[in-house]
Amino acid sequence: MALLLLFVLVLTLSAAVSADEDAFIGVNIGTDLSDMPHPTQVVALLKTQQIRHIRLYNADRGMLLALANTGIRVTISVPNEQLLGIGQSNSTAANWVSQNVVAHYPATNITTICVGSEVLTSLPNVAPVLVNALKYIHSALVASNLDRQIKVSTPLASSIILDSFPPSQAFFNRSWNPVLVPMLKFLQSTDSYFMLNIYPYFDYMQSNGVIPLDYALFKPLAPNKEAVDANTLLHYSNVFDAMVDAAYFAMADLNITNIPVLVTESGWPSKGDSNEPDASLDNANTYNSNLIRHVLSKTGTPKHPGIAVSTYIYELYNEDMKPGPLSEKNWGLFDSNGVPVYILHLTGSGSVLANDTANQTYCTAKDGSDSRMLQAALDWACGPGKVDCSPLLQGQACYEPDTVFAHATYAFNTYYHQMGKTPESCDFKGVATITTTNPSHGSCIFPGSDRNGSLLNSTIPAMDSKSSGFPVYGSAFYTVNTLIIGVLGWIAVLL
Numbered sequence: 001m002a003l004l005l006l007f008v009l010v011l012t013l014s015a016a017v018s019a020d021e022d023a024f025i026g027v028n029i030g031t032d033l034s035d036m037p038h039p040t041q042v043v044a045l046l047k048t049q050q051i052r053h054i055r056l057y058n059a060d061r062g063m064l065l066a067l068a069n070t071g072i073r074v075t076i077s078v079p080n081e082q083l084l085g086i087g088q089s090n091s092t093a094a095n096w097v098s099q100n101v102v103a104h105y106p107a108t109n110i111t112t113i114c115v116g117s118e119v120l121t122s123l124p125n126v127a128p129v130l131v132n133a134l135k136y137i138h139s140a141l142v143a144s145n146l147d148r149q150i151k152v153s154t155p156l157a158s159s160i161i162l163d164s165f166p167p168s169q170a171f172f173n174r175s176w177n178p179v180l181v182p183m184l185k186f187l188q189s190t191d192s193y194f195m196l197n198i199y200p201y202f203d204y205m206q207s208n209g210v211i212p213l214d215y216a217l218f219k220p221l222a223p224n225k226e227a228v229d230a231n232t233l234l235h236y237s238n239v240f241d242a243m244v245d246a247a248y249f250a251m252a253d254l255n256i257t258n259i260p261v262l263v264t265e266s267g268w269p270s271k272g273d274s275n276e277p278d279a280s281l282d283n284a285n286t287y288n289s290n291l292i293r294h295v296l297s298k299t300g301t302p303k304h305p306g307i308a309v310s311t312y313i314y315e316l317y318n319e320d321m322k323p324g325p326l327s328e329k330n331w332g333l334f335d336s337n338g339v340p341v342y343i344l345h346l347t348g349s350g351s352v353l354a355n356d357t358a359n360q361t362y363c364t365a366k367d368g369s370d371s372r373m374l375q376a377a378l379d380w381a382c383g384p385g386k387v388d389c390s391p392l393l394q395g396q397a398c399y400e401p402d403t404v405f406a407h408a409t410y411a412f413n414t415y416y417h418q419m420g421k422t423p424e425s426c427d428f429k430g431v432a433t434i435t436t437t438n439p440s441h442g443s444c445i446f447p448g449s450d451r452n453g454s455l456l457n458s459t460i461p462a463m464d465s466k467s468s469g470f471p472v473y474g475s476a477f478y479t480v481n482t483l484i485i486g487v488l489g490w491i492a493v494l495l
Contacts, residue, residue: 023298023308025291026053026075027333028265029063032319035336039066045316045338046072055264055312057117059100068107075112075264075312076100078137080123083116086136087129093136094143102144110150113137114264118157118197120176130154131182138190153187155195155264158203158243161250166229167236167303170246171253184256193262196247197314200239200287201268204278215239217268217283218290234302240266240291241301244309248301260307266291267314270341272327279327285342288313288333292344337367339435362448363416363426365408366433374408377428381411387418391444398444408432409439410446417447 029042037045039062046054047070055075056063067074078086078096086093101110115133119126134152141147160180164170172180187194204216214221218238226235227242236242240263247261268287272279291311300307318332318341334340343361365374382389391398392407400406412432419425426434440446 023295024053024073024310025295026055026073026310026312027051028055028057028312028315030057030315030317030319030322031060032321033317033336034320037317037336037338039063041338042316043067043070043072045334046070053310053312054316055112055114059096061100064100064104064108064110067109068104071109073109073111075114076110077114078116078133080116080119080126083119083123083126083133084129086115087126087133090136090139093133094140097137097140097144101141101146101150105146105150112151112153112193113141114195115152115154117155119154120160120179121157127176127179130179131186134183134186138186147190151192152190153192153195153262154183155197158196158198158247161243161246164246165227165242166231167234167242167245167249168229168231170250172250177254181254184251184254184259187259188256192259194247194251194259195262195264196243197265198240198243198263199266199314200243201279203239203243205276211239213278213283217286218294219286229302232303236302238294240294245301245303248303261309263309263311265314266311267331269327269330270318270332271330273325276325276327279330281342284331285344289344339433361421361434362439362446363409363412363432364435364439365405365412366431369405369431371404373429373431374404377431378404378408378411381408381415381428385411385415387411387414389414397442400442400444410444413439413446413448421448 027046039060042063043066045051051072053073053075054067055077057077058079059076064074064076082096086096101113104110115137116123116126116130119130134154138147138152141150141152158164160173160176161170162173184194186192200211200216204211204213212225213219215225215227215237216239218240221237223235226237228235234245236245244261244263251257251259268284269276269279270281270284291313295309295311298306298308301309313333315331316333318330318335320329320336322328330341332341333344381387382392389407389411390396392410393399394402398407398410408431412426412428416426416432416434423434426432438446
């Protein structure tokens with residue numbers, strides 16, 4: 001009888017939770033960088049990547065202005081340090097909404113407000129005012145006739161869910177019920193989301209080998225390797241789905257069955273300390289690529305098949321100023337220059353972040369390289385490297401911009417493609433780097449270019465702004481003396 005009732009509960013939950021919009025992948029944008037890009041640079045990267053959903057950890061005016069008229073759907077946040085004041089004063093909340101929402105909407109497409117972040121676990125002394133803060137912010141939206149356009153919620157750490165496997169046995173830490181019960185009722189009454197941060201990396205690290213790495217990374221598992229919830233007989237092939245379903249069951253334990261889960265943070269670090277061997281480029285690429293595919297495929301979870309679980313990847317940039325272990329600084333998809341930390345492999349995933357970028361890579365001159373090193377490498381590529389550099393002649397398609405950086409990029413990329421795009425063919429003694437930016441411009445079409453203009457999972461084009469000012473070719477192309485000097489110079493560099 002108990003098992004039958006549990007199956008009935010599962011069916012009830014599946015019927016109650018529905019997706020009002022298509023599943024989406026968003027990206028969190030943290031700012032703990034020593035060289036934080038200008039808001040216009042951030043927005044340029046978002047556009048290039050076709051990232052249409054972002055989450056800010058504040059309501060930075062510069063970012064909100066830069067995002068105006070882009071159509072990008074923006075989640076802004078009340079920082080934890082402002083939560084106490086807002087939770088104690090309706091007028092303070094109204095002022096916050098006036099300055100950070102009304103002043104920018106609708107030009108900036110603000111869709112959601114996160115009131116604090118992981119408040120119950122990171123700032124428990126403020127937890128008693130959390131629900132008031134949610135209500136006050138929402139009331140201010142109502143007063144501005146924006147409550148139907150903008151949702152209000154608060155991201156929670158998955159650690160508040162106890163006994164999370166099997167998911168059917170999950171429940172919230174009951175010490176937080178005085179906050180969680182009214183919070184869930186507020187989310188229910190305002191048709192908002194239950195926001196949850198899910199980090200399979202930490203679950204894997206803390207499991208002492210109980211959780212297999214493949215299970216954490218979304219890697220395909222044989223049916224006999226999947227985890228089975230003995231109560232529901234549902235099969236789980238990854239940690240992510242199990243945690244989402246645990247959240248649904250935990251809410252059901254409090255008699256709440258119709259609030260959709262929105263994952264506000266999930267990701268995997270690409271580098272760690274010596275005691276974090278699984279924080280690696282390969283694992284980060286595998287996790288985020290599989291996560292994106294999983295979310296956009298709309299497969300849902302075992303308990304809610306076909307129901308969207310939209311997710312924000314943590315995070316856009318590596319944050320080198322983050323305290324803690326090395327892994328804390330290396331969750332980003334890009335470095336501060338907009339260069340991909342790794343190239344996502346996303347065949348068939350749609351347009352966000354990549355579109356099978358595995359075959360759309362280019363070789364470009366590295367920003368900040370010494371102009372003499374670039375010149376020597378350029379001379380070698382156009383000489384012994386057997387690159388056809390005639391498009392760089394004055395009057396030809398790739399002559400402009402007439403800089404060593406621009407001309408070297410053309411020569412490096414051509415050589416890279418001639419050599420079958422092997423990683424070692426894009427080094428040139430450290431002055432070249434592989435990227436997914438399409439460096440083509442105007443009528444200058446680089447080898448390997450997607451003629452349809454796809455610039456996905458790519459760096460911000462910086463051809464003009466990063467030029468060194470070192471003239472390369474004038475009206476004459478290559479003299480014998482130039483070739484000999486160039487070859488000797490490159491040999492000297494190699495030695």
